[in-house]
């Protein structure tokens with residue numbers, strides 16, 4: 001089982017890190033005197049300080065016992081650092097470190113798209129999400145790159161009451177997308193997907209306005225929408241959502257799209 005560790009488990013986490021790194025300290029003759037900051041001498045206070053500065057700890061347990069753990073820290077530039085990867089000596093060479101890192105990388109994708117209470121979906125939930133897709137209100141697509149599925153995207157009717165109230169007589173849609181393989185981020189794929197869905201929305205579906213609803217910290221997504229002519233419409237506070245203080249609502253209207261196309265044609 002893999003899960004995020006709780007604040008009460010800091011003593012356990014510090015113990016795992018110390019035990020895992022003790023073999024390294026022994027091999028290289030490291031002591032409190034010659035290398036006091038080595039992880040094999042990590043204190044709970046120090047680990048608490050790292051958690052206060054944004055480190056999230058994940059643990060993998062085998063048969064109910066801790067086997068390994070890793071820390072994840074999101075950096076200012078939108079990238080993520082994995083720190084403190086520690087596999088207990090008796091659990092080494094069995095692939096648990098790889099399993100844990102793969103899990104944390106998947107969590108990382110969820111972080112940008114899902115609410116704070118979601119740490120993944122089982123098959124049944126995923127099936128219910130896609131099987132409930134009503135072709136008249138939602139279109140969902142797989143994003144493929146070189147014949148490999150790497151993500152998914154949606155064009156659906158607006159489902160947020162606060163936006164519907166503001167545009168009662170207009171056909172409003174929203175675009176949601178997720179490239180699930182991080183290696184494919186920042187290569188222009190998301191921008192292309194938004195462009196295709198926008199075209200589909202206006203030209204085939206006759207939408208009046210299309211929106212993107214984005215966590216305040218997701219600058220990458222915001223930029224990909226802006227590159228397609230979407231503009232900030234409003235910032236909606238999200239009290240109670242621990243990850244994000246607000247949703248950035250970006251909008252592109254039919255009129256703006258016509259103007260944008262005319263401008264592109266004249267270039």
Ligand SMILES: CC(C)(COP(=O)(O)OP(=O)(O)OC[C@H]1O[C@@H](n2cnc3c(N)ncnc32)[C@H](O)[C@@H]1OP(=O)(O)O)[C@@H](O)C(=O)NCCC(=O)NCCS
Nearest residue numbers: 077078112178179185186187188189190191219220221223
């Ligand atoms: C968001 C996502 C769809 C964007 O797709 P992508 O293919 O990675 O994005 P693109 O490469 O097309 O464009 C990203 C742009 O953001 C810029 N960017 C990247 N990180 C940034 C940051 N931290 N701050 C500002 N801009 C950033 C890139 O430089 C690029 O702009 P440029 O072409 O002008 O240089 C994709 O990264 C993803 O699936 N992320 C995880 C899930 C998610 O966030 N979904 C969106 C929920 S609203």
